Every structure is written in C-alpha cells, then in structure tokens.
Amino acid sequence: MSKFDFPTSILSRPVYGTLEPRPGAAHLFIADAHGAEAILDVAGVDTSLMAKAHVIYLPNGEGYGDALRALKPAKYYEGPSYPASVQRIRKAFADAKMGLQVYLAGTEGLIGQAQNEAMQAGIPHTAIQTEHRGSTARRMQCVHCKGITENVETDPFVCAHCGLNLFVRDHYSRRLAAYQGVCIDAEDPGNVPAAKGIYE
Amino acid sequence: MTIQFNDETFRDDYSFYNSDRAIKRFPFPFHEDSYMYSVNMEQHRGGPVDSIYEKRFDVDEHYLSEMRDRAMVLADDPLRCQSLPHMTLAGWDLLELIMVSKSEDYPDLFELHRDGNKWRWINKPMGIDDTFTFLDEATLPYGPMEYITRQAQGDFAVLDQRDDNLWMDAGMITTQADWSLDFDLGMNFFEWHAPVPLAHEKGIFIRALKFLLNIQQGAPARRLNWTMTVNPLLDTSPENYHKWGVQKTEIAPENLGSKQHLRVELQTFFRLPRSNALVFPIRCYLCSFQDLMTVPKWGRRLHRVIRDLPEELATYKGFIDNRPMMLDYLSKFDDGQPTSDGIWPDLETEPALKK
Structure with missing residues (x-):
C-alpha cells in the first residue's frame, strides 16, 4: 500500500517519518495492519536488526503475519486487537534496558497508543521512530x-x-x-x- | 479600601453586574483604534491606584461569586483541575506566592502567619482559617495548587520548564476562553497554541516563548488578551460548548447591549522559586457592551477595532456570525472623533459623544 501524504497542518498534529535502522542493544517493533510493510522495509535495509528484535504485530485482517515471521525476529507476537495486546506492550517497555530502539508503524491510533505507553515508561517521544501506513482513520x-x-x-x-x-x-x-x-x-x-x- | 462583594451568578439567571467602580477599572484591551496579535508584554510591577494592575493578584467585587462558580464547575467536572505528579512542588510554590502576595497586598482581607513550616492562613471573605504544614500535602484538604486556586480569581496554568520549552503540566482552569486543560495537559507551548490562527506565521509564539523562558524570580510580566462572550458566562469551556454554544444565537438588536460581553484576560507570568516552573494566571474580566459605552473613548474605539478586525480573528474568537449586529450597535457610539492613546478611560479629557 502506498504511503499517504498528510496535508500540512497545525503544530500539535503528529508528523510521521520513515523507519530507519538505528544502532541499539535491542529493537522493539510494534505495528498493526499495513504497518508490517514498514517493518519489512527496514529489515531489508539492515538484515542484522531482527536477531535482536521483538515484533508485536496486530494484523487486523491483513495477511502479513507469515512474511514477518519469515524475518525470524528473536521474539514474535501476533495479537487479535490493541486492548488484548496492551499488557504485553507494557511488559515490553517495563523490561526495556538502556539502548532499546522503538519502532512504531501502521495506523495513527496504534502509533499514538504505543507511543503513549513508551512515554509512560520514561522514553521521550522524540526518541521514538514512527511511520504511518494503511488506514488514515x-x-x-x-x-x-x-x-x-x-x-x-x-x-x-x-x-x-x-x-x-x-x-x-x-x-x-x-x-x-x-x-x-x-x-x-x-x-x-x-x-x-x-x-x-x-x-x- | 473595603470591597463590597457582589452576590451574583455567572450562569442560569446571569445576575452578574459591574459597579461603576468596576466599569472604570475594567481592563479595556485596545490601546489604539485597531488590533493585531502582538507579544505586548510589560513588567507586572503595580500600576495606577485602584487599577487592576495595582496588586499582584487583583481581588475585586466578584471574588466570592467567582469562587462559588468555580466550586460548582469542579463538582461537575473534577478534570478541570489537574496536576501531573512532578508538579506538586510547583503547587506549593504557587500557594506560597498567592498567600504572601494577598496577605501583603490586602492585609484587611487575608493573613498569613508562618512559624517555620507551620503556617496559618486566614481568608476572611471566604471564612477560612486553616493551619497546615508547608510542603506536607496530608495537612491540606486538597493538593496545594487546588487548595489555593479555589481561593483565587482567574485560571492558573502551571508550566514546567525543560528542553527550552514550557509544558502545560498542571492547572486550575474553569473560566477559560474555550480550551480544554484535560486535552492540552502535557503539551508544550507550541502544541497547546497550535489552533491559534495567524500568530504562528507572524513568529509571535517563538518570541513569546523566548521572553517567558527568561522570566526571573521577582520580575513578573503581564499582558492583556481578549475575546467575546454572550452572557456573563465564566465557564465557556469546550467541555460544555454543546450546552452554551446556542446562547450565541440568542443575541438580537434589542438585547445586544446587555448580553454581549467583552471578555478580557489579564495574563501574568511569575517564576516560581523551588520548582523553576512558571505560573500563568489568566484572570477573566467581563463587561457588557452597554456598560462599556458609558466611556465615550471606549465606544468609539471598540467600534473601529471590531469593524476592522481580520476575518480569521473574528472567526477564531467565535463572533463572526454576530459581527454585523455588533457593528450596528457599536456604530451609534462612534461619532468619528479621534481617541487618545492608551487603554485608560480618560473620562475627564475625552469629549462626550456628539449626537
């Protein structure tokens, strides 16, 4: 799915980038639906990422599960919904050590909520990479x-x-x-x- | 002077009124016959005797009724007062600033007796006499910010300063010009101002932030801001907009003079000593058009300002639909004579309206 070009807006509106590999002790990916494409892309840029990666994916009816699993992330979880996965997301942030890189991809709702969990765990929002893919809802x-x-x-x-x-x-x-x-x-x-x- | 406190309401039957004294000291916000955004900041170091600038925290005839209205708003919606966990120390700073200022500026109304951390606070108009331990939350009925701002007119935004920015991390907001503390809590200076039109492009917020970041202890600053409100409604919150928005359509030529109010905010800025936070009191003053028109200079000027205001601003301030009717009313008070510089009424020197 092609990326949507959001119109320029006011300063409180989030802007999203493109995920890029960053050096890190561990890599946490949280994505929903078409957000999987962003993970597949960044994993292609740096094939060493997945050996230290934890991928949390909510397919929401999209069939990217097999492709993500094929990347052989160190930990992989597929959840049926955000509310079903949120405890696991919180645990991932609670267990996080210095040097963790956070990558969020997919819908604005998923990115926003996962970013909020990261912030509550003490990670500044400016240190989190985000990429919008899929629905603009x-x-x-x-x-x-x-x-x-x-x-x-x-x-x-x-x-x-x-x-x-x-x-x-x-x-x-x-x-x-x-x-x-x-x-x-x-x-x-x-x-x-x-x-x-x-x-x- | 002894203040006679009004017994009045800011809702339902709207019995709010301004005495002659209150009209003459109303902070008319236009220093010339036109208006555009500006940083318009000046030092908050007193002002003319009996003006709203004279004291650090102005107490006026509306004090008790405003505090009653605040208590009602909070009972309906406690989220109007929030403080993120790291802001408690700033709350104590604010409590100290208000108690010290009010007891020094209005010794006949407020007393503060301090013996180390054992403090006794007497608020005579509200009938409060509390003894507590400074910096010990368990000794007050509310958190320190909520405790003292239930006894002080105006809204209070308490801003944390970090990363060269200001963060809306605490506040008591019940008399707001249509913005939500619950929604804006945790935002930085540019984010909570994001919906304001034109001012970003003019660089207003960048300059204002630079100024505010450098405010020092003991050197507060102030500015005026304004909007329009139909009926003397203090709680023009977005939370309740679906209830009060319809009142804007109740304006008619016969009632405009009494229903249409100019809403002026005296915004002040104080650095807080322990937390290095900045407190931003936003004090709301309301005055009906018909009361404003008793000052010939203000009648002439208000007409010219409203007539020439850019459409974006009239839309943002929420009176674009009623502007033609407002101008019909105001034009009767503009005889084309020049006006004196500055905001003061100048009743002795400005000419009466030529019929």
Whole structure:
C-alpha cells in the first residue's frame, strides 16, 4: 500500500517519518495492519536488526503475519486487537534496558497508543521512530463526554458514547493518544452537514 | 479600601453586574483604534491606584461569586483541575506566592502567619482559617495548587520548564476562553497554541516563548488578551460548548447591549522559586457592551477595532456570525472623533459623544 501524504497542518498534529535502522542493544517493533510493510522495509535495509528484535504485530485482517515471521525476529507476537495486546506492550517497555530502539508503524491510533505507553515508561517521544501506513482513520476523543471513538474516517461523526455529532479537529493530544472531536451543531442544533472523508 | 462583594451568578439567571467602580477599572484591551496579535508584554510591577494592575493578584467585587462558580464547575467536572505528579512542588510554590502576595497586598482581607513550616492562613471573605504544614500535602484538604486556586480569581496554568520549552503540566482552569486543560495537559507551548490562527506565521509564539523562558524570580510580566462572550458566562469551556454554544444565537438588536460581553484576560507570568516552573494566571474580566459605552473613548474605539478586525480573528474568537449586529450597535457610539492613546478611560479629557 502506498504511503499517504498528510496535508500540512497545525503544530500539535503528529508528523510521521520513515523507519530507519538505528544502532541499539535491542529493537522493539510494534505495528498493526499495513504497518508490517514498514517493518519489512527496514529489515531489508539492515538484515542484522531482527536477531535482536521483538515484533508485536496486530494484523487486523491483513495477511502479513507469515512474511514477518519469515524475518525470524528473536521474539514474535501476533495479537487479535490493541486492548488484548496492551499488557504485553507494557511488559515490553517495563523490561526495556538502556539502548532499546522503538519502532512504531501502521495506523495513527496504534502509533499514538504505543507511543503513549513508551512515554509512560520514561522514553521521550522524540526518541521514538514512527511511520504511518494503511488506514488514515483517527482515534478521536469527544471533548464533551471524554469517550474515545476508534477508527473515525468521516467528518463529522457520531460519538460512540454520548451520541453528539462531532467535527474532527487536527488538535492532537499525545497524553490521550487522540484527536479532539467537538460538537458541530452546538450553535444550530440539528444542523449537521453530510459526513465526508476526513481528507476529501 | 473595603470591597463590597457582589452576590451574583455567572450562569442560569446571569445576575452578574459591574459597579461603576468596576466599569472604570475594567481592563479595556485596545490601546489604539485597531488590533493585531502582538507579544505586548510589560513588567507586572503595580500600576495606577485602584487599577487592576495595582496588586499582584487583583481581588475585586466578584471574588466570592467567582469562587462559588468555580466550586460548582469542579463538582461537575473534577478534570478541570489537574496536576501531573512532578508538579506538586510547583503547587506549593504557587500557594506560597498567592498567600504572601494577598496577605501583603490586602492585609484587611487575608493573613498569613508562618512559624517555620507551620503556617496559618486566614481568608476572611471566604471564612477560612486553616493551619497546615508547608510542603506536607496530608495537612491540606486538597493538593496545594487546588487548595489555593479555589481561593483565587482567574485560571492558573502551571508550566514546567525543560528542553527550552514550557509544558502545560498542571492547572486550575474553569473560566477559560474555550480550551480544554484535560486535552492540552502535557503539551508544550507550541502544541497547546497550535489552533491559534495567524500568530504562528507572524513568529509571535517563538518570541513569546523566548521572553517567558527568561522570566526571573521577582520580575513578573503581564499582558492583556481578549475575546467575546454572550452572557456573563465564566465557564465557556469546550467541555460544555454543546450546552452554551446556542446562547450565541440568542443575541438580537434589542438585547445586544446587555448580553454581549467583552471578555478580557489579564495574563501574568511569575517564576516560581523551588520548582523553576512558571505560573500563568489568566484572570477573566467581563463587561457588557452597554456598560462599556458609558466611556465615550471606549465606544468609539471598540467600534473601529471590531469593524476592522481580520476575518480569521473574528472567526477564531467565535463572533463572526454576530459581527454585523455588533457593528450596528457599536456604530451609534462612534461619532468619528479621534481617541487618545492608551487603554485608560480618560473620562475627564475625552469629549462626550456628539449626537
């Protein structure tokens, strides 16, 4: 899948790079769906990475598992969902030693949440490599009820918790690993424009 | 002077009002007949007698009612007051700064008695008389930041300083101009200002950050900022926007003078001694258009500023839809005469409105 070119935006909006091999005592890769492609690419650039790598992969219906396994990472885990894997991710960060390199790839929701776990373990966000691949759906926080709606692809959208119609802001919180959703019809209740793709 | 505290509300029946004294000392934010963003920082070292600049933390007639409103906001949504774990020391710094300042500046209202770390704090208007151990959280009913900012008007953002940046790592935010502490907590200076239009391109935030990083102990700074609010609503939070947003549509020519308020923030900046954090009090003052129009200079000037404001700013400040109606109202108070420089009302020297 080709990489999506996000339009230039405000300064709180995350920007993603391209994973590159860095010298390290150990390498932790966390990816979902098409994020596997970024791992395959960087493993091709430096074939020695995988001998010291721990790969945590959430396929979410994409069939990259065999290709990743074929890289023979030192540790490989495939999880059915982020919530199912989060304890394992936390353990990986808790066990981390000085010299660990962190690579995150895939959707913004996965990157944001895994980055948040890394930060809570004391790794500065600027030391973490990220690469966006696959779906451009967003993880949104409703500013009103605080509920998180995953995989939002349209603007506006309906909050999965309180049911308000929210518009999609580019304002992003690393602490919450979410963009902000704000009621779109507060000043004219019921006047909700038709939903369209966030980048349309 | 002894302050008469108003018994008033900032919600529901909106019984908030400004006395004549409060109108004359209102921090009118426009020093000339036009407005564009600027860093506009000056030292916070007092000002004219009885002006809002005179004391380090201004206490006015709205004190008790504002504190009552804050308590109601916090009861509904405790996330309006948050402090990341490394910010507790800054909270004590802030408690000390406010207690020392208020007891020195308003000795008839506040007393602080210190015997080593045994402190006794008396807040007469609020009927508080507490003895506690400085730096021991267990001796206060709340964390130190929350304890003291439940007794001080205005919002308080407490900023950690590291990596040549400022970080929004603690705050008491209940009278905000539509931004969420819960969402912005942990962001750096550029990130929490990210949604502001035009100012980034003008380099405003880069210059402002440089200035703020260098603020020294005992040398606080200040600036004014402003926006518009329909009804004297202190809690214009994004959290409750789905409830209050509709009030903007209740403006009509007949009620605009009383419902439309200019909302001015006195922003001050103090370096805190132990934590090296920066505290950023954001004090909100509200004044209805009809009260502002009692000062001829402000009537003329407000009309010109609102008329000529770039569209992006009127949109960002949330009054683009109501601007035509505001201008209809304000134009009646602009007779085209020149205005004096500066923000002060100049009632003795400025001419009355020519009919």
